[in-house]
Amino acid sequence: MLEISGIRKTFNPGTVNEVRALQGVDINIDDGSFVIVLGMNGSGKSTLLNAVAGSFFVDEGRISIAGHNVTRWPEHKRASLIGRVFQNPFSGTAPNMSIAENFALAARRGQPRGFGWALSPHLMGPLRERIASLKMGLEDRLDNAIGSLSGGQRQALTLLMATWLKPKLLLLDEHTAALDPKSADQVITLSDEVVRRDRLTTLMVTHSMQQAVSLGDRIIMMHRGRVLHDIRGAEKKRLRPEDLLDRFDEIRRREQLDDSAATMLRELYV
Amino acid sequence: MTLLLGALTIGLILSLLAMGVLVSFRIFSIPDITTDGSITFGAAIAATMLVNGVNPVLATLAGAAGGALAGALTGIIHTKFNINSLLAGILVMTALYSVNLHVMGRSNVPLMQAETFSTYSESIGHTIFAGPEINVLGWPVNSADAAMLLLALAGAVVGGILLFAFFRTNIGTAMRATGDNPQMIRALGANVEGYIILGLALSNGLVALSGALLAQYQGFADAQMGIGMIVWGLASVIIGEALTGTRSLGLTIVGAIMGSVLFRLLVAIALRWGLNPNDLKLITALFVFAALVLPGFIAKLKRRKPAAA
Numbered sequence: 157m158l159e160i161s162g163i164r165k166t167f168n169p170g171t172v173n174e175v176r177a178l179q180g181v182d183i184n185i186d187d188g189s190f191v192i193v194l195g196m197n198g199s200g201k202s203t204l205l206n207a208v209a210g211s212f213f214v215d216e217g218r219i220s221i222a223g224h225n226v227t228r229w230p231e232h233k234r235a236s237l238i239g240r241v242f243q244n245p246f247s248g249t250a251p252n253m254s255i256a257e258n259f260a261l262a263a264r265r266g267q268p269r270g271f272g273w274a275l276s277p278h279l280m281g282p283l284r285e286r287i288a289s290l291k292m293g294l295e296d297r298l299d300n301a302i303g304s305l306s307g308g309q310r311q312a313l314t315l316l317m318a319t320w321l322k323p324k325l326l327l328l329d330e331h332t333a334a335l336d337p338k339s340a341d342q343v344i345t346l347s348d349e350v351v352r353r354d355r356l357t358t359l360m361v362t363h364s365m366q367q368a369v370s371l372g373d374r375i376i377m378m379h380r381g382r383v384l385h386d387i388r389g390a391e392k393k394r395l396r397p398e399d400l401l402d403r404f405d406e407i408r409r410r411e412q413l414d415d416s417a418a419t420m421l422r423e424l425y426v
Numbered sequence: 427m428t429l430l431l432g433a434l435t436i437g438l439i440l441s442l443l444a445m446g447v448l449v450s451f452r453i454f455s456i457p458d459i460t461t462d463g464s465i466t467f468g469a470a471i472a473a474t475m476l477v478n479g480v481n482p483v484l485a486t487l488a489g490a491a492g493g494a495l496a497g498a499l500t501g502i503i504h505t506k507f508n509i510n511s512l513l514a515g516i517l518v519m520t521a522l523y524s525v526n527l528h529v530m531g532r533s534n535v536p537l538m539q540a541e542t543f544s545t546y547s548e549s550i551g552h553t554i555f556a557g558p559e560i561n562v563l564g565w566p567v568n569s570a571d572a573a574m575l576l577l578a579l580a581g582a583v584v585g586g587i588l589l590f591a592f593f594r595t596n597i598g599t600a601m602r603a604t605g606d607n608p609q610m611i612r613a614l615g616a617n618v619e620g621y622i623i624l625g626l627a628l629s630n631g632l633v634a635l636s637g638a639l640l641a642q643y644q645g646f647a648d649a650q651m652g653i654g655m656i657v658w659g660l661a662s663v664i665i666g667e668a669l670t671g672t673r674s675l676g677l678t679i680v681g682a683i684m685g686s687v688l689f690r691l692l693v694a695i696a697l698r699w700g701l702n703p704n705d706l707k708l709i710t711a712l713f714v715f716a717a718l719v720l721p722g723f724i725a726k727l728k729r730r731k732p733a734a735a
Contacts, residue, residue: 231613232612232615233615235612235614235616236615238613242609247610248610248613249610250602250603250607251606260596260599261599261600261603261614261616262614264614266615267615269596269599269600270597271592271595272595273595
């Protein structure tokens with residue numbers, strides 16, 4: 157479904173701000189697989205998601221989604237294959253437009269938009285029903301501006317919008333990180349429901365060990381722009397949060413060792 | 427009465443300009459100064475064609491199309507060459523000044539001899555009002571002027587309805603979203619740059635349409651007629667928002683039309699009371715400045731008061 161081979165990305169190359177965000181990443185993800193991407197700050201996990209979404213072009217390597225080589229596709233063209241929820245709850249919706257209008261936009265994701273009425277009756281029926289299923293009482297407020305809603309509500313709606321047309325690939329970029337714990341739980345439960353029901357191929361970045369353990373069928377741990385661990389199958393099922401913390405500690409120890417070794421070498425030879 | 431009629435007619439004709447500015451300024455937050463060039467461009471194209479005996483409807487539409495092209499050009503310079511939108515507008519406006527002189531062949535084209543919407547309104551007026559003069563609330567009114575007012579009203583209403591309808595279509599909704607949250611609409615598969623180009627074309631098309639009609643009403647097209655028109659448009663939009671609010675799209679468009687008419691009336695009254703016409707642009711600019719600054723200032727005062735109490 158998603159094939160990533162040998163992608164590299166360096167930001168601000170040749171300057172003091174040079175960041176080698178991705179240093180050769182290879183990932184193959186099967187159809188219907190729910191993959192959690194973990195990593196510390198600056199490990200390249202969000203960069204990976206943005207590379208797949210097309211926010212920038214990679215320097216090297218190839219990305220293909222559902223058999224299409226999308227490496228050189230601009231972001232808006234890739235949107236025909238990808239549904240996306242951002243970390244910032246304000247990013248995924250148009251605040252001054254109504255709930256219904258936002259969904260009308262999502263209902264034509266990646267399709268030509270003609271001169272048909274945006275709020276057509278055959279959109280409004282299913283829309284009311286689907287939003288009622290959220291049990292947030294929003295089905296009577298479809299004409300309200302989406303900017304008047306809370307972050308949790310907006311993120312839940314963004315998730316529904318991203319999956320309104322079943323995407324080949326769903327990208328969730330720390331989409332609960334900016335929410336209060338209760339809203340975060342709601343959005344996570346909803347995400348799990350939607351992904352399972354539609355058997356969506358999903359790539360989800362998170363900071364939460366708990367989410368990483370309880371969701372999905374595969375964990376990819378990133379470190380310094382590379383894939384460090386790839387945990388799946390029975391091993392993923394057995395995994396406990398402590399195991400993940402151990403692996404992070406291991407990374408940290410290795411980092412310290414690197415630093416202290418470098419210091420020692422410098423003292424000895426410089 | 428003639429003064430009132432004239433102010434209303436010009437206000438309605440310029441409401442198309444106000445709608446154009448509504449699109450560029452309120453949807454894309456671009457103060458698009460191409461407006462100053464494209465209103466003249468629309469007038470110049472229409473006037474030149476009319477002098478050469480082209481049908482007024484056709485000439486007016488050609489003027490609008492010219493403005494749309496100019497707007498698209500500003501959009502392309504802004505999005506494809508990454509030039510600041512204001513600067514892109516300035517470039518196109520400046521270039522249009524020469525283009526307009528070339529189109530007209532001189533700096534002023536009179537339309538006295540040509541068949542225009544004004545001559546249409548004369549014959550329409552004579553037919554529907556049965557005579558050269560009619561009586562409105564005891565005032566004698568030239569029936570041609572009355573017919574012209576009706577034509578302008580029809581133009582403003584039809585323009586407003588079409589714009590409203592456009593914004594309710596899939597493509598129009600996506601255009602509004604482009605201004606509201608480009609990141610979101612890009613993730614939903616819309617080519618943001620394309621929509622900006624299309625939006626500026628629509629905006630300047632409306633502006634040029636307004637210019638083509640204005641030239642026919644006042645009986646000439648002039649190379650200088652566009653100066654400061656963007657500020658006129660902004661003033662109309664801002665007055666309209668004060669009248670109808672911004673909560674609903676339909677009301678905002680109605681507001682732009684009302685704002686344009688009201689502003690023109692105020693100006694006519696001020697001139698009647700002896701305002702020096704040379705000060706008009708200065709006062710317009712001061713007005714728009716005040717209208718842009720005051721709401722924030724008042725909000726600040728309101729916030730301070732409870733703290734002091």
